[in-house]
Amino acid sequence: MSPVVRPTYVSLTVLVALLLVLAGAGAGRGAERPVVELDRAQAGTGGSVTVSGSGWRPRALLTLLVCGQAEPKRGVTGGTNSCANADGRAVTTGSDGRFRRELPVVEPPVPCPCVVHVATVTGRGAEADAALQVAGHAVEPLPADAAGGRLSLLADTRLRGSGGLLTWFGSPPERTLVVTVGNVGTSPVKNPVFQVGTSHGVFAPQWQDQRWRGTIRPGGEARIELPVELGAGAHGDYTVSLKYGGKVLAEHPWGVGRPWGVTLFWVLVLLVVPVALLRAALAVIDHVRPRRPGHAARPPRRVGPLMARRASAEPWFAPDADPPPRPPGT
Template sequence: MRRAVVLIALLLLLPGVPTALAADDRPTVRLSKSQAGTGGSLTVTGDGWRGRALLMILICGQSVPSRGVPGGTNSCANADGRAVTTDAEGRFRGRLPVAEPPVPCPCVVHVATVTGPKAMADAVFQVAGHAVEPLPAEAAGGRLSVLDDTRLDGSSGLLTWFGAPPTRELVLTVGNIGTEPVRNPVFQVGSAHGVFAPQWDERQWRGTLAPGRKTRIRLPVELTGGAHGDYTVSLKYGGKVLAEQPWRVGRPWGVTLFWVLVCLVVPAALFRAGMAVVDRVRPPRTRIAGPRLPRLPRLPRFPGLARRLPVKRPAEPPPAHQPAPTLPWFTPDRAPGPADGPPTSRTTPTRKGPT
């Protein structure tokens, strides 16, 4: 029992064991058929991928699993590719139609991630009836290889927010693993939007890299004006893709704000200009001639008279609950006496004159 424990500890300390364990964790691809003709289909399964990752499955020519796809997606049947999504455990299963790639075989079924961290795997496949040619020999002399992870340096400014082309610098360390020096290498930098093929631009690095030496290089990367979304920046040298880096570009909201203002200001300006033209073109107003009426003479004003005249106020109506007063009627036998009040008139006796 002790010997077994000691043996396991020694194996773990060996430098080759971590590499073997890491190799087992790499994503794998399995095919239901190793050969099929055009018009057929095969089932592609895989394991060890990132969970919920979007993958692209292609049939590529002039490729072997040990060398990958030297020509990039230009040597693949892109029109007949299929996209699949892995499950939570990193497994997938999909059907792929068999199509002839644009270059001769040997061929592989190439599976690679579309977004996020890059991962890829290849499986040997033979397209029946398709031409087969030997792979081109690798060029002798200096060979460049990426020694560490790449990154994009830089940030977006105010002009980028208004639709200016986004720019970055692709920074990476390369080493010469060949036997001859490399002088003024010309790299190809490509940018791809989503699942589309990258557009390559040549970038030359000035300098000489001796065998066994390494250096850090910076290459400019520029997108088109108004670009936004998920992009992938790739670096290729000697027909081989050396590195890939994802780049998420924000939306230029300044352009949207500009068009909103245009939609509000331009109609208002056109309306005001149209009203000004209408005011200038419209004829002036003319008065209609008609019979003149004679002027009435002005009445004289007497301000003092209005003050002297009494103001006749309207009588107030009696209240509704009191009856209106009536005039008294008297008869000869019921005339008011002294007790009732003072007499209304005093009578004097008539004197008789001489008869």
């Protein structure tokens, strides 16, 4: 090989090596998953643990909960109903995706094994768990995994429908959650029961069980449509979540407009009612107060001396007398 060509091959080799290193580093960053760590593995009720995490989305809002019937590998099998929601905490990650927050230790509503469950509130869903032993709390084995079919999300979710005139006046907003799921298990899934939850702000979702009628065979897919409804007068930014088998399959934002019809109604009430009350009060006052004699008889008009003499001399001049007849020929 000539000395002129050797530097070219060396440069290409170095360039390829650099590209491989950069690609590996990028893949490592892309594959980084959220991690949760505790400063202690066991704590009693009334104490606290320090929760730290890394690998989360920058500036993401997270919720921290103590949950029962859960393991880091299987997650929270009973959903957030197995968590001490009233004693949870919220935290926002830094620009590097890290956080650190103190969490009080309380007994969850179901037996242990327990975990500290961390999940995102808005945006792309992510969650992670860290095992925690709650001293003095009951411990029961987890239910066995249901063998057979497993459902996975295949397409993006969407909300179908729109608000109407009744919603503008405070009627409960309604939509239809549409998702496409596939059966990645080895047996059919018949009449699966999904959990649909709606959350507002930092509050945990309120889950409702909804059964979908049908069978999804292994390797097959199905389009799932489930109704979603909020409370009367609800408005603001909501998140609709879909869960199956204790795992959140999808999340979709839902911006609900303010029911301005209700505001317009109250504005009209505040304007019309005072005017009506004022008119009624004026009518009552006008009816109750004593009336002044508006059409009383006028006193007789005085007649001066000259007019009296003329009236006596000429009777026809009297105001109430008829004029005398004219003589013929005049």
